[in-house]
Amino acid sequence: MGVFASCPTGDGTGELRHLYGVALLNGPQLTSVRRLPEGITAEATFTVAAGISWIFREPLQTLTNWVTLSTGSTVSVDPDEVYGDCEEAAPCLEDPLCPPPFLPVRAPVPVDSCYPTGVAQFYRNVISLAPMDQPEWLEAVPVLELETGTTALRRLVVRFWVNPLGSNCTQVADPCGVCTDIQIPYLPAGSKLVVDGRTQTAEVDCPQGVLGTSSGSPTLYGPLGGAFEWPIFTCATGLCIEILATTATTSATAKARVLLVPRSDVG
Structure with missing residues (x-):
């Protein structure tokens, strides 16, 4: 569902917002109908819910x-190979006379045969x-x-x-x-x-x-x-x-x- 955060200006993309997984909960119900020289305008109320709880803008x-x-x-x-060596600053608060305990040996992680290496x-x-x-x-x-x-x-x-x-x-x-x-x-x-x-x-x-x-x-x-x-x-x-x-x-x-x-x- 597309909505405007405010009255659109220009092409409207700056004010356009998107919601996803939207469904109608109730309505729509007409609250007023007006006849104008340009045509008919109507106001309606309805309730919708978005399954994804974020409001998204247009892509940059x-x-x-x-x-x-x-x-x-x-x-x-x-x-x-890019994940091989990452130089990081050494922790300055570790006591050299009190090294941390050794961690237990972990079981090897199985590699999916479909993953190319x-x-x-x-x-x-x-x-x-x-x-x-x-x-x-x-x-x-x-x-x-x-x-x-x-x-x-x-x-x-x-x-x-x-x-x-x-x-x-x-x-x-x-x-x-x-x-x-x-x-x-x-x-x-x-x-x-x-x-x-x-x-x-x-x-x-x-x-x-x-x-x-x-x-x-x-x-x-x-x-x-x-x-x-x-x-x-x-x-x-x-x-x-x-x-x-x-x-x-x-x-x-x-x-x-x-x-x-x-x-x-x-x-």
């Missing part, structure tokens, strides 16, 4: 362009968002949209880095600055993907010839193949968004874009 206009994946730079990397050659595209382009007082969630084109796409990685200084995103590589990943092992040819942080849903529409299309939920992985958690950016830190797609499986027409949508609490 600085992140609306599509990126053709095959035009990115070519790199040979293991996407998981190892070095591969990727097309790398980088999108930047300056800190000044984010609302300082609102949270924001990402929306990933992708079209695979003529071939099936295997091993897609979309990675978010914080960039508070607005540095050149092609040179950002601090492992401590990595926020999270969206990793998807496989997308069919001709399919359209939407990973929507507003509704926290992921859906792929696949062509089925004369039968039209079918829809399904793709398997999403987080960093190092772990469980995926929906990213929420709570402050205006600036972002570098890195998209990695394997060169061997990326169609010349494959394209993607990442939107960032501010949200506010209904309270």
Whole structure:
């Protein structure tokens, strides 16, 4: 459902708000009807409820362009290696004469056989968002949209880095600055993907010839193949968004874009 926070000005996008999972509880009931030279106007009352308790604005206009994946730079990397070494300041209050107790040995975490690992050659595209382009007082969630084109796409990685200084995103590589990943092992040819942080849903529409299309939920992985958690950016830190797609499986027409949508609490 779309509503206006105030009387719209210009094209109205600045005042437009969106709610999701909306259903009518009761009504509508007409309270008045007026006949004017231009036509008939009516006032009505009704009650609706939103299943998602956030009010969303329009996506930030600085992140609306599509990126053709095959035009990115070519790199040979293991996407998981970025999580290797993160230099952090040593805790200054730990007593060197009283070391903490050893933790018990943990059982190894099983690795899903569908999660791709190892070095591969990727097309790398980088999108930047300056800190000044984010609302300082609102949270924001990402929306990933992708079209695979003529071939099936295997091993897609979309990675978010914080960039508070607005540095050149092609040179950002601090492992401590990595926020999270969206990793998807496989997308069919001709399919359209939407990973929507507003509704926290992921859906792929696949062509089925004369039968039209079918829809399904793709398997999403987080960093190092772990469980995926929906990213929420709570402050205006600036972002570098890195998209990695394997060169061997990326169609010349494959394209993607990442939107960032501010949200506010209904309270």
